Amino acid sequence: MSISEVPKAPLRGEVIHEGRRHPFEVLGARRSALEVRFTNGTLPVDRMEVEGAEVTLIADPIAIGRCRVEGHRGVGDVAMAHIIPTETPLRCDDLYKRRLVVRLDQGFDQTALLQRRKAEIRPEFRAYTADLVYDLAIYRQLFDEIDASLANEKPETAALVRDSVRAKQGRAFLRFFDERLAQLETMVAGFTRAEHERHGFYFRRNVWGNILTSAFLARTNIRPRGYAGDSMMMQQLYDNSYQGDSLFGQLMHKHPIETAAAQAVRNRRKLLVDLIEAAYRDRPDPSRALRILSVACGPAWEVRDLFTRAEDAARFSCTLLDQDEEALGEAEHHIHLVGTRLEAPVQAKYLRDSVRTMLMSKDIVAQFGKHDFIYSMGLFDYLTAPVARSVLTRLYELLEPGGRMVIGNFHVENPTRTYMEYWMDWVLLYRHEDDFQALGRELPGATFEIYREETRSQMFLDVRKPRG
Amino acid sequence: MSETFQHGELKLEVKDTTVTLTGRSTARDPGNFIGPILTNLYKQASAAGKAMILDFRKLDYMNSSTITPVIRLLHEAKKSGGKVTITYDGKSRWQDLSFSALTIFATEDKRIEIRGE
Amino acid sequence: MTNRTLSLDVDPVWESIDRVRRENEVFLRTHQIPQPSIEALSMVTCELMENAVKYGFFEGDVKTIQSRCSVESDSVVLEVRSPVKPGDDAAMARLDHMIQWIRGYQDPFQAYLMRLREVSSQAMGTSESGLGLVRIAYEGQSVLDFFVDSGSVLNISALHAVEGAR
Ligand SMILES: C[S@@+](CC[C@H](N)C(=O)[O-])C[C@H]1O[C@@H](n2cnc3c(N)ncnc32)[C@H](O)[C@@H]1O
Numbered sequence: 001m002s003i004s005e006v007p008k009a010p011l012r013g014e015v016i017h018e019g020r021r022h023p024f025e026v027l028g029a030r031r032s033a034l035e036v037r038f039t040n041g042t043l044p045v046d047r048m049e050v051e052g053a054e055v056t057l058i059a060d061p062i063a064i065g066r067c068r069v070e071g072h073r074g075v076g077d078v079a080m081a082h083i084i085p086t087e088t089p090l091r092c093d094d095l096y097k098r099r100l101v102v103r104l105d106q107g108f109d110q111t112a113l114l115q116r117r118k119a120e121i122r123p124e125f126r127a128y129t130a131d132l133v134y135d136l137a138i139y140r141q142l143f144d145e146i147d148a149s150l151a152n153e154k155p156e157t158a159a160l161v162r163d164s165v166r167a168k169q170g171r172a173f174l175r176f177f178d179e180r181l182a183q184l185e186t187m188v189a190g191f192t193r194a195e196h197e198r199h200g201f202y203f204r205r206n207v208w209g210n211i212l213t214s215a216f217l218a219r220t221n222i223r224p225r226g227y228a229g230d231s232m233m234m235q236q237l238y239d240n241s242y243q244g245d246s247l248f249g250q251l252m253h254k255h256p257i258e259t260a261a262a263q264a265v266r267n268r269r270k271l272l273v274d275l276i277e278a279a280y281r282d283r284p285d286p287s288r289a290l291r292i293l294s295v296a297c298g299p300a301w302e303v304r305d306l307f308t309r310a311e312d313a314a315r316f317s318c319t320l321l322d323q324d325e326e327a328l329g330e331a332e333h334h335i336h337l338v339g340t341r342l343e344a345p346v347q348a349k350y351l352r353d354s355v356r357t358m359l360m361s362k363d364i365v366a367q368f369g370k371h372d373f374i375y376s377m378g379l380f381d382y383l384t385a386p387v388a389r390s391v392l393t394r395l396y397e398l399l400e401p402g403g404r405m406v407i408g409n410f411h412v413e414n415p416t417r418t419y420m421e422y423w424m425d426w427v428l429l430y431r432h433e434d435d436f437q438a439l440g441r442e443l444p445g446a447t448f449e450i451y452r453e454e455t456r457s458q459m460f461l462d463v464r465k466p467r468g
Numbered sequence: 469m470s471e472t473f474q475h476g477e478l479k480l481e482v483k484d485t486t487v488t489l490t491g492r493s494t495a496r497d498p499g500n501f502i503g504p505i506l507t508n509l510y511k512q513a514s515a516a517g518k519a520m521i522l523d524f525r526k527l528d529y530m531n532s533s534t535i536t537p538v539i540r541l542l543h544e545a546k547k548s549g550g551k552v553t554i555t556y557d558g559k560s561r562w563q564d565l566s567f568s569a570l571t572i573f574a575t576e577d578k579r580i581e582i583r584g585e
Numbered sequence: 586m587t588n589r590t591l592s593l594d595v596d597p598v599w600e601s602i603d604r605v606r607r608e609n610e611v612f613l614r615t616h617q618i619p620q621p622s623i624e625a626l627s628m629v630t631c632e633l634m635e636n637a638v639k640y641g642f643f644e645g646d647v648k649t650i651q652s653r654c655s656v657e658s659d660s661v662v663l664e665v666r667s668p669v670k671p672g673d674d675a676a677m678a679r680l681d682h683m684i685q686w687i688r689g690y691q692d693p694f695q696a697y698l699m700r701l702r703e704v705s706s707q708a709m710g711t712s713e714s715g716l717g718l719v720r721i722a723y724e725g726q727s728v729l730d731f732f733v734d735s736g737s738v739l740n741i742s743a744l745h746a747v748e749g750a751r
Contacts, residue, residue, distance in 0.1 A: 094703075100703055102702060102703055106702040107698075107702060109702075110698055110701070110702070113698070114698075117694075192748050193726060193746050193748070194726060194748075196691070197691060197692035197693065197694065198692065198694075200691040200692055201691070201692040201694060201695060223689050226682060226685060226686050226689065227685045227686070227689055228689055323681070354678070354681050355732075356677070356681050356730075356731055356732045356733065357674065357677045357678070357681065357732070357733050359732055359733060359734055359735060360677075360733040360734065360735060360737060361735065362735050364735075382685075382688070383730060384662070384728055384730040384742055384744045385662065385744070386662065386664055386730070386732075386740060386742045387730045387731065387732045387740075387742065390732050390734065390740070391732065421691050422691075425689075425690060425691050426691075427688070427689075427690075427691050429728070
């Protein structure tokens with residue numbers, strides 16, 4: 001995540017044991033251990049602590065204190081070992097990959113700084129948060145009690161009871177949550193941007209324990225792949241089911257995926273299938289398959305939906321682009337399965353690239369091909385106007401004459417906005433109809449239409465390129 | 469007795485064990501100019517058993533690389549046991565945001581102190 | 586109507602940074618941008634310009650840095666364009682990742698804290714740490730974004746909402 005480059009030279013160091021130095025080379029790392037090979041061919045000690053170790057990052061050796069050396073059993077090389085810094089636990093993976101010496105407990109130096117932040121929180125917001133945390137704790141304890149009482153029950157019986165509890169008390173809890181959210185919205189309505197940021201931070205610290213009970217909220221907050229809206233979150237949104245080990249956790253998971261914004265994501269998936277079918281009917285060249293390009297395709301569920309009969313495989317040819325290898329892999333896997341099920345392989349191409357850098361290529365048509373239908377959902381909400389404008393312009397170049405392009409963006413009126421920002425730590429760039437359409441101002445000959453789906457939180461810019 | 473060092477729009481005035489920074493620190497590598505002055509003074513102050521004071525209150529602007537020599541000094545002080553006090557203008561938004569973050573180096577015994585005034 | 590965009594084309598030398606900063610300041614003042622925003626945007630201008638001078642690749646066709654400052658209804662957008670070394674995809678991918686990571690937090694203070702842990706852990710330079718970019722988000726209250734165009738010119742932009750507007 002740093003912009004500094006991973007150095008190519010091997011990382012070396014020495015272990016100091018009984019006053020003697022034993023050089024090693026680092027071959028890899030886990031979070032808290034370095035994987036090393038002692039260069040003189042043997043281990044200085046095994047399963048023992050040594051008085052010290054040093055690593056040489058650039059010039060001077062840096063002492064990393066007492067360590068434990070654990071020989072690698074089971075591998076042929078007897079000089080291989082793990083070195084675990086025990087005096088001062090370190091982020092060994094960062095030491096290896098990024099040449100940074102960061103203590104595992106470095107964050108504790110920031111406690112005073114973090115505590116100081118609460119001074120800037122409005123008293124009524126503190127009161128609201130404290131009351132909310134208390135009330136959530138009450139519910140949690142009650143649902144936990146039911147979980148505990150079902151611990152020794154037969155699984156089928158327990159499942160029936162849980163269904164019933166979710167339907168009654170669970171629903172009541174979700175309504176209570178809605179009410180509290182409405183209060184939050186009113187309270188923060190007049191906040192400046194800086195106030196939203198500070199209060200959101202304070203809020204999430206307070207409800208962190210609740211966030212962690214929810215598979216969805218935990219993921220939006222932790223963002224294991226470095227960005228919000230990864231393919232796992234999309235799957236959770238599309239599944240829209242109770243997930244989790246505890247009743248309370250299941251409800252905390254279900255609540256955020258029943259929101260208007262989440263429904264809008266499910267709605268746009270259906271809408272896309274309709275739009276693609278319409279594009280197929282109007283296709284400029286009936287002698288060939290309709291060429292579709294999905295930009296920031298993610299797991300591409302709508303593409304799976306598109307193929308229901310064997311004939312469909314010949315109707316469409318898809319190009320899917322995303323920055324995330326994992327999401328693309330997932331899309332590929334499932335689309336392949338669809339082809340297998342229909343006994344007709346789907347024509348699909350998978351491109352890993354970021355829209356921020358794909359524009360770099362001089363001849364993008366050669367690289368990405370021309371398409372009859374181009375769409376992008378869940379991407380433009382992350383692009384500021386200068387970037388969005390240039391991406392749109394380049395995508396328009398990839399559109400065949402007579403082709404159609406549909407871009408999604410959340411509308412400023414998204415009713416789930418405060419919920420997303422405060423609970424999910426999920427910030428989007430919202431647009432009005434005017435700013436959205438203005439992005440396409442310079443597209444030669446384009447005609448536009450703007451509409452929203454049923455929940456009115458998601459907006460679409462529908463662009464048509466004139467025929468020949 | 470005081471001594472003044474100037475580099476572009478940045479001025480460092482050293483008096484006893486206090487350095488006062490004024491103007492704007494915008495050099496390409498501010499550490500080249502600031503680093504040695506801080507290191508020297510830190511050594512002198514430590515030798516005399518005194519606290520070194522870094523006064524940023526009158527600084528108008530600094531680029532983000534200016535923080536590097538300051539962090540380096542705090543590191544050194546933390547390691548070698550010397551005394552350093554940093555003062556900044558707590559009412560200036562940018563100073564507050566930049567310098568309050570340095571409290572992560574502060575020690576409980578106030579050997580290293582970061583003070584917004 | 587006064588012009589709402591100031592475009593400057595400057596040489597990639599250190600002195601240009603301050604020139605752009607001053608001209609942007611004057612421009613923002615004539616558009617009645619509040620003082621705290623002007624201060625934040627001056628810092629952002631300097632940081633973006635510094636990066637362009639430091640890391641730009643001026644041995645190709647493009648020999649200058651272009652800066653644009655646009656006043657919109659509820660925000661100001663700063664853009665700095667500088668050529669990058671063709672084929673240096675890895676550097677751009679790192680920038681992409683870094684910017685998405687910073688922007689992932691509702692409160693950029695959180696990104697700032699994380700970066701600070703690394704910077705404070707040792708005597709490392711701030712440019713490698715990306716602290717300058719985090720500062721744009723945190724202290725500069727701006728949303729960063731970028732793209733690279735077909736001439737291998739990096740266009741990095743910062744969107745600063747003018748207080749009051751969300
Ligand atoms: C919210 S998901 C939407 C996925 C899919 N379109 C859908 O609606 O299910 C956003 C996707 O955009 C991708 N993405 C984000 N920024 C990108 C960029 N700069 N270039 C390419 N893909 C990007 C992410 O990897 C992620 O898969």
